[in-house]
Amino acid sequence: MKIIYVGSPELFGTGASSIHVAKMSEAFAMNGHEVHLIIPINNKSIDDFYYYYDVEPIFNIVPTLGVKRGWLRHFIHGVASLFKLKDEYDLIVTRNITFAYIGSFFLRNIIIDIHHPPVNFISKLAYKRFEKSSNIKKISFNSEGTYEETKKILKKLDKYVICHNGVDIKSFKVDYDVDLIKKDLNIDINKKVVTYVGNIYKGRGIDKIIKLSQEMKDIFFLIVGGDEQEILSHKADITNKNKNILFAGHFLHKFIPKIYSISDILIIPYDDNFTIKGDIDASRFSSPIKIFEYLASGKPIVASDLKSINRILTNEIDSILVDPNSITSYKNAILRLINNEDIYQSISSNALNKANTQSWQKRASNIINK
Numbered sequence: 047m048k049i050i051y052v053g054s055p056e057l058f059g060t061g062a063s064s065i066h067v068a069k070m071s072e073a074f075a076m077n078g079h080e081v082h083l084i085i086p087i088n089n090k091s092i093d094d095f096y097y098y099y100d101v102e103p104i105f106n107i108v109p110t111l112g113v114k115r116g117w118l119r120h121f122i123h124g125v126a127s128l129f130k131l132k133d134e135y136d137l138i139v140t141r142n143i144t145f146a147y148i149g150s151f152f153l154r155n156i157i158i159d160i161h162h163p164p165v166n167f168i169s170k171l172a173y174k175r176f177e178k179s180s181n182i183k184k185i186s187f188n189s190e191g192t193y194e195e196t197k198k199i200l201k202k203l204d205k206y207v208i209c210h211n212g213v214d215i216k217s218f219k220v221d222y223d224v225d226l227i228k229k230d231l232n233i234d235i236n237k238k239v240v241t242y243v244g245n246i247y248k249g250r251g252i253d254k255i256i257k258l259s260q261e262m263k264d265i266f267f268l269i270v271g272g273d274e275q276e277i278l279s280h281k282a283d284i285t286n287k288n289k290n291i292l293f294a295g296h297f298l299h300k301f302i303p304k305i306y307s308i309s310d311i312l313i314i315p316y317d318d319n320f321t322i323k324g325d326i327d328a329s330r331f332s333s334p335i336k337i338f339e340y341l342a343s344g345k346p347i348v349a350s351d352l353k354s355i356n357r358i359l360t361n362e363i364d365s366i367l368v369d370p371n372s373i374t375s376y377k378n379a380i381l382r383l384i385n386n387e388d389i390y391q392s393i394s395s396n397a398l399n400k401a402n403t404q405s406w407q408k409r410a411s412n413i414i415n416k
Contacts, residue, residue, distance in 0.1 A: 047414075048080045050131065051105075052140035054112065054123040057087060058098055060245065060273060060296050062335045063161075067141070068099035069214055070159075073410035074139075081105035082135075084127045086112020086119070100217065100300030120144055137183070139413065147172040150179040157413060159186045162331060163195035170199055177202065186413045190357055191331030207416040210358060212406035213338035217300070222307040231294060233308070237266040238384055240348075241309035243302060244336045246272035246293075251315030251350065252280050257373050258380070259291040265380065267291040270305050306343035311383055314340070314349035318370045333358065341401035346393040348379045364396040 051071050055064035071083045087095060087109045096103045111126040113119050124144030131138075131153070138156045140146050146158045164170040176182045177200050185206045187193040193208055228235045246252045252269065259267040267290060272280075277293045284291060297305065306312070314337065332354040340347050341364065349355050350370035361367040366383065368375035383390050 047136040048134070049074050049082070050135045050138045051081060051083045052124075052127045052138065052142050052145050053083060053085050054120050054142045054145075055085070056119070057085065057091075057095070060271060062244075063141070065099060065299055065335060066161075066211065068095070068101045069212065069406045070139075070410055071105045072101040073212070073406035075102075075105040076407050077410055082108050084108045084110055084130050086110060086123045086126075098298060098300075100214075100298075124148070137414065143169055143172050146182070147175055150175055150181045152181075154181050155183045156181055157184045157186060158182060159188070159413065160192060160196065161188045161333075163192060164199060173200060184413075189331050189333040189354060191354055192333075195331050207412060209409050209412050209416075210333045210404065211335045211338055212404050212409040213335070213342045213401055215342055215402065215405050217303050218306070218339075218342045218344070218401075220303060222304050224308050227304055227308045231268070231292065231308075233266050233268070233292070237264070237290070238310045239266045239268055239308055240311045240313055240380060241268040241270065241305060242313050242315070243270045243305060243339070244334070246276050246280060249317040249320030251317055251320070251370070253283065254315040254373060254376060255313065256280065256283050256288070256291065258376060259288055260285075261373070261377060262380070263290055265290065265384075268294060268305070268309065270294045270297055270302070272296065302339065303343070306339070306345060309343070309345055311380055312340045312343065312345050312347050313376070313380075314347065314355065315376060316350045316352060316355070316370060318350070318352060320352075338401060338404050341397045341404065344394050344398040344401075346383050346390055347397060348376060348383070362393075364393060364400050366393070 053067035055067050057064050071081050075081045083105055089109055092107045095107060108130055110130055112123040120142055121144045124142040127145050128148060139159060141159050146156055149156055158176060164173045176185060187206060187208050189210060190208055197203055225235045242255055255267050255269060277295060281293060337358050347365040349359060349365055349367055351367035356367055359365040366379040368379050
């Protein structure tokens, strides 16, 4: 099958949407399809794309116009992508609402992969068009929450599938020199490491990690992600006595498994009103890629007990879910894992088993076939 994938992510940055687009394109290709990814990139950067996102060059990249940031990014790239469809195809998959809306009038076999409910009047109109158009073959939602929030706006949704994000399992089947990585980061090799990976803006609970580091001096807290300004802002809350916390900054995604390898516990301390970019409350509908990567690392997870998280993780089985408003609940969960080897191993094993059911390839297959 020939698949056209239209993606409009912010490339070579810290956002997760570009990781998703890259991994899904690779997954469709690994499932045996001919894939053409249309993204706002120049020819000189195509090889960099494969390297940066650690994907095999088994799909074709079609460069087109675009801007790096802002609301115009989706609009300009959506319109420009329409002019790249010169040959026959079997299926179009896209996360670009502009492209999908215009295309719904004259293109065929479009699958829209939706990752958040409509956020303004224009997007609501577009979603209602998707519901009616016979050219929209299917709507894929990244979580039950995204589906439920969207259903409040649309009268009926009879051509949809719910597919959570996935994980690249093969990236985690590598042995690393844990002591050497710790030394490179100036982390005491004898200390237990609690790690957070991801964005560090509003609602991500970074203040809780700082607080935990102040109360749990025998444990090292590692924070990976965020831009320089965000890191400086959080560092202002750290005193000189905080020697057991490190903001390591942004890493290329292909190197993140190294970070997981030195971690003993992984943490997701999201607030009960955590946001995605654009300051949109995502506590009910997000499906964070980090959750699936955390699971694939085989390390136990301590996470906020929120709808968007407990739809994926199961308390006391593959994680320990805690009250997002209680520092004590995080502290107790961390200590419980450290002090009870049986619980630690059981949750780790169950996490890895769940990850094996959540590959990008399975998601790609489900979007087409379910």
